[in-house]
């Protein structure tokens with residue numbers, strides 16, 4: 001997410017007025033790649049406020065319609081889901097239980113497929129193949145060590161970092177490009193001093209994922225810290241089956257989405273994220289939008305009171321919200337009125 005007074009753009013591309021024309025052109029090219037098929041629907045641009053960059057609609061949109069859909073760069077099932085094998089380890093769609101299978105004999109469309117080496121379950125051959133070519137071939141057996149560490153320590157981001165390394169390595173192996181590496185560097189990151197536990201996280205990650213000396217140099221602790229800072233503010237909770245903003249389905253997992261990372265926060269958002277079937281993110285309009293409007297979502301529960309909203313945003317994303325609702329709710333500005341009148 002890029003709504004943060006205390007976060008800035010990637011280290012290599014400082015998005016400031018002093019950015020050179022050449023750097024701007026490189027940056028624009030990366031944005032173009034990230035926007036991809038949605039170039040006629042949305043654009044990334046400076047908000048002209050302390051929010052930095054944001055995502056804007058290029059078309060008018062009816063309330064309830066999906067503006068864009070996006071596949072994650074990386075996603076991972078929650079530990080609960082992963083340990084019970086109840087979701088596809090790639091797309092996080094719910095897998096039918098064996099009992100469901102038994103009652104639908106004759107309809108074997110949803111037979112699980114699994115990796116013969118690590119027994120990861122997939123909903124389809126397609127998911128298995130996609131997982132393999134995107135990251136799985138580079139982390140099939142090694143990622144299990146990271147998973148065990150993460151599960152024991154209740155840490156989730158090192159797992160995403162492991163998949164990120166695997167995607168970068170396979171992207172280079174198959175396509176001879178470092179596109180993912182470049183894309184990552186334009187995302188906002190938390191300007192947060194690395195907490196002590198990131199050192200342990202890195203050691204666990206390094207031991208499992210980086211056996212080659214050259215990779216240890218490339219993906220060093222400094223690299224890991226930047227990735228963690230990116231994940232810290234851009235990771236999205238995925239609730240498969242949630243099609244309304246308040247749907248209280250359990251977390252299916254987490255994911256990092258390039259384009260959605262540019263959507264700023266508001267406590268009065270005009271959009272929300274839905275995941276109707278799997279980890280495919282749908283950005284859905286909550287109200288009618290006109291061409292040029294900035295698209296916003298709420299990073300937390302917008303119905304919580306001012307203090308709860310602010311502390312959630314500060315603790316999790318490192319900024320204090322100054323959206324119209326917060327300015328109105330600001331305790332010092334709020335006219336004294338009986339509690340019952342408060343929502």
Ligand SMILES: [Zn+2]
Pocket residue numbers: 088089090091092093122123124127
């Ligand atoms: Zn799947």
Ligand SMILES: [Zn+2]
Pocket residue numbers: 115116117118119120136140141
């Ligand atoms: Zn495997």
Ligand SMILES: [Zn+2]
Pocket residue numbers: 266267268321322323324325326327
């Ligand atoms: Zn706010």
